[in-house]
Amino acid sequence: MANPYLRLTVAQIRAQTQYRLSFALDTVAAALITLLDVITVFLLLSVRGELGGFGPREVLLITGIAALAFPLADLAVGNIERLRHYVRTGLFDAVLVRPLSALLQLLAMDFAPRRFGRVVQGLLIYLIALVVAGIDWTPARVLLAVLAPVAGAVFFGSLFVAGATVAFWWIESGELANSFTYGGRDLTSYPITMYGDVFRRVVVFGLGFAFVAYLPALALLGRPDPLGTPAWLHWCSPVIAALAATGAGLLWRTGIRHYRSTGS
């Protein structure tokens, strides 16, 4: 028998594609919005020919990792944002009385195929970046080139889940998560040398954003960090991603027990 989550996903895609014109516009716009971020980076890059001490090829690699990692996370778990809608209306009840994982059900039920276009686009940008960056390829770098966007996606995915889970305590807080998800996407698209010192320490390193694109890009390029971080740290993004995922999972489990099922 086919996987029930897959069935739910397919049903959701069918429901969404009922409104064809809107769906097409939606897919195009979703892809364009990602492109806008990349265009912005390059427009700003074009002003001086460098950003934060990094040249176009290096910046493209940093942006490329972020431009693939974020849409991957968004495609897989971005729709968890809708949790607050389920919690507010009590529709989460219906999710809980089915014999499936609540988290996976939500992801399947609100799967947004329009986000697929962004992944393809992000992948193209990343591949171009890998080609033009002039990387001195070694087996370890090949592995990292594959793992870095995946680890970045896991990291962003954890932020999506953790941010959405807040809705169990604080229903109207949905947008708070955007600071870290969409904000994080912007943040990781630039060389972190551009940020102010305190902000960089507290937010960029403290919350782990440096590990998404900047540090792996240094490892791929074999370039020392002008900020002075040790070289081994540049390879650690999978570890940070695993930590983030564990944290988000624990938060989710705690959150579900706080679900109050509003109404009557």
Next chain:
Amino acid sequence: MIIETVGLAKEFTVYRRKGRLRRERRVVSAVGGVDLRVERGELLGYIGPNGAGKSTTLKMLTGVLTPSGGSVRVCGLEPVPQRSRLARRIGVVFGQRSQLWWDLPLADSFALLRHVYRVPAAEHAARLAGCRKLLDLDEFLDMPVRQLSLGQRMRGELTAALLHGPEVLFLDEPTIGLDVISKQAVRGFLAELGGRGDTTIVLTTHDLADIEKLCRRLVVIDHGRVVHDGSLAELHASHGSRRSVVVDLDAPWPDGLVPVGATVTAIEAEGRRVTLTLTGATAGEVVAQLAGAVALRDLSVREPDIDEVVARLYSASR
């Protein structure tokens, strides 16, 4: 014993705004120690006024809410930790919250549920055929759920809850907002299902007609506590339900006339229609007394009304 709770309790922390910024933290007890034992095959009515804790109890029994105290077992499982396993063995209908896929035809929702619950195709088809017949689903099976009337949707919800052959069916206000015909259809179906004896049914309702027609056992909850557990007849007996006599007269009711063993509870139609509630005398005795005092045109005897009983019960438990 298919459902067993001991001291089941749920407390909510609520914050009430006091003034501009200060908030007051308060713990509200929604369910305060419910002991409930339900045997396999029972059809149980779980009733109470708004906010009494009915839905909260049901949600704890189905694994939606985590209890804050006491123990609960349904089908031998602990609802919250064993939520998924329990979900396969129970069916749930929340009257105001759809389980169906809004944009898909009803038939597609059913097909999807087969996969969600991993039901063998033959079993699924047999159960669906049964429901289609009993609930008259055929005419709207291919319509998207969002276009169904409330009555049609509820029939769809009932089917959806039964397709995996649950041992217990939980229904939270299944008849709320339905028109008379749909109500009858739903009641008829539940009566039939309950009559077969292999499905335990627990239903909450505000509609006392549901209870009169369906429930052999009645649990009344108020302020989070059980105030009655027994049959409808026992409820009438223990809470002094009274029959009444309504008389139509030729001339207005004379002031001050009170028959022995009865009280005057209503005087209508300019004194020409009077309701007397029996407080000890039989209907015959009262009529005999009246025959001598006033000119009777017509009379009828009314059986006790469950609405009244329950209303009295709620006010007594306050």
Next chain:
Amino acid sequence: MGTVRVAAALAAAGFRRFSTYRQATVAGATTNIMFGFLRCYVLLSIAGSAGQLAGYDGRQLATFVWVGQGLLAVVNAWGMLDLAERVRSGDVVTDLLRPAGPFTLYLCTDLGRFGYALLTRFLAPIAAGLLFFELYLPVEPLTYPLFAVSVVLATLIAFCGRYLIGLSAFWLLDVRGVTMMWVFLWGGAGGLYFPLPVLPEWAQLVLWIATPFPTMMQAPLDILVERGHTGLVLLAQCVWLAIGLAACARVQRAAWRRLVVQGG
């Protein structure tokens, strides 16, 4: 006199409605502040030692970013009206029965929201900006009232856009695609992602003349940092507002006709 009182009552109701979403206000302001930091650091880093970017000096850039973040919720181009949802559910029929007329109804309610946003979402990022960065304050006293007028115009133009998107539900049912397109253009062509003068001159000219987007963000911000020709900017805003109002009236007539013909 009666109309004014109705409008005031509607606006007050809008104000109250939005003031109940306190968590959402805090969450939204936090997001604005997060993005404020990001964009401000990035732009300042590019301005770097030259001290200027596309004709803005460092303080002007900081003001541009932080006031821009404040304006985001005030102009509220991204917050969609309930109109589309009400069209989808058929509830829109009751809007027709009200004496005020749906355009007035939604506009007055939105002005209430505008007032609430001014007091909260507008001030929070500006306070953060003042705390952490050096902001540019206008030299001419007249700039302040002109900025205020420009913000009101920007809000009204954005309202027309949102109203038109709501009306499009009569034909499209699901307006998500159109909404995404609008969000995309608004962000890229409006001056939110980067100040428009970063673009080549011809591109700026096309955006200002052929699209309403610069009038909703770039316009009030340029007036505030006293850059460009204030009179021309206000004129562009007035022209686009007139176009927007005319379009709303026209499309609304067509929509009602459709409603009457199709019976909802």
